[in-house]
Structures are given as structure tokens and as C-alpha cells.
Amino acid sequence: MVQIIETIDVDVPVRTAYNQWTQFETFPSFLDEVESIQQRDDTHLHWKVKVGGVEREFDAEVTEQHPDERVAWRSVGGETEHAGVVTFHKLSDTSTRVTVQIDWEPEGLLEKVGSLVGVGQHAVKKDLKNFKEFIESRGVETGQWREDVPR
Template sequence: MSKVEESVEVDVPVRAVYDQWTQFESFPHFMDGVERIEQRTDRMTHWVAKIGGVSREFEAEITEQIPDERVAWTTLGGDVRQAGVVTFHRISDTRTKVMLQLDYTPEGLAENAADKLGIVKHRVVGDLKRFKEFIEDRGRETGAWRGQV
């Protein structure tokens, strides 16, 4: 199993940052390789991604969701095995730190090579940077879900 831990500071209040992160269907706007996400229930999402030319579909369960604090998930079945948590930390009334921790198991030769070369870590850094740009450019969230899991 491999791990990635990265963070980014965003010039937007914590509530707006958290609310945007809960809009899973907007992830393709800032996550490289994510083609589509469908939120099927409060806890279940279906992902379609294309990474390194390989298409993958998988289910992910939200295992914990606390407004303005954290969202945790794990994949279910299939050939994509990962779990993670993103936490939101208020720095000031207008600034938030987003911390992402991801545990994943690379499958096959190509994924193992990409893991050893740090490509997954580089992708996470890029995704967080694009999330920062996405929410800062808008200045507000595209929607919100304030429920708790």
C-alpha cells in the first residue's frame, strides 16, 4: 500500500471550501483523469476515470462526513483500492487549509511504476492546486450538502 499526504491553502472561508468539496459531481473540473462522478446516495458515489490511458469505473463509499471538518471514503470491490480523508482547517475568516491523505494499492506494472516515480503524488498536488483555483476564481461554492455521515 502507498500513501500520499498533501495540503493546499485556499483564500476562501472554510464553510465554502467544505461545501464545494461535497459537490462530488464537480470533481472533473479540477481532478485530472476523472471523467464523471455520480452521487447515488448520501454515502455512495460512482466514479469513471481514465488514468494512463486505462479506463476505470468503481464505487466509493463515504465513511465519514462532518460539515466544515472532514470527508472520508473507501472504494468498494473492483480493481481500484483506495481510502482517504480530506480535512478542512480554518486559518482565518477568509483562509482555509485543505489536507488530503490517500492510501492506495497500485495494480499491475504500469501503476506500480507510476507509484515509484511519484506520479500519483504529483497528480494529487496538481488536483489540489486546480481545486484552489476553481474555488478562488468562483469566490463561492457551486452547491452544498450539510448532512453528516
């Protein structure tokens, strides 16, 4: 299992950063490897990704969600095994620290070699920079979902 942890500070209020992160279907706008996400209900998602030229589909379940604090998920079924959590920390009224932790199991030789040289870490860092640019350029979220999903 590989663990990736990355953090970025974004110049929007914590509520704005969190609200945007609950809009899963917009992830292709800032996550390079994500082709599409379909939200099936409040806690179930279907992902299509393309990593290293390889297309994969999997389902994920939101396992915990607390407004302005955290969103956690895990894959269910399918080939891709991973879990993660995004946390939101208020730095000021107009600034938020976003931390992403992803645990995943590399599949095949290409992913295993890539994980050894930090390809996943680099991708998550780039995706967080993309998120920063996306939300700061907009200044407001594209939507929100403020329900609580207890652990």
C-alpha cells in the same frame, strides 16, 4: 499500499471549501483523472477515471463526513482499491488549509512503477492546485451538503 498526503491553502472561508468538496459531481472540473462521478445517494458514488490512458470504474462509499471538518471515503467492490480523507482547517475568516490523504494499491506494472517515482503524489498536488484555482475564481461553492455521516 501507497500513501499520498498533500496540503494547500485556499483563499476562501472553510465553509466554502468544505461545501464545494461535498459536490462530488463537480470533481471533473478540477480533478484531471476523473471523467465523471454519479452520486447514487448520500453516501454512495460511482466513479469513472482515466489514469495513464487506462479507464476504470469503481464505487466508493463516504465513511465519515463532518461539516467544515472532514470527508472520508473508501472504494467498495471493483478493481480499484483505495481510501482517503480530506480535512479542512480554518486559518482565518477568509483562508482554509485543505489536506488530502489517499491510500491506494497500485495495479499492474505501469502503476507500480509510477508510484515508485511519485506520479500519484504529483497528480494529487496538481489536483489541489486546480481545486484552489476553481474555488478561488468562483468565490462561492456550486452547492452544499451539510449532513453528518458518523464513523
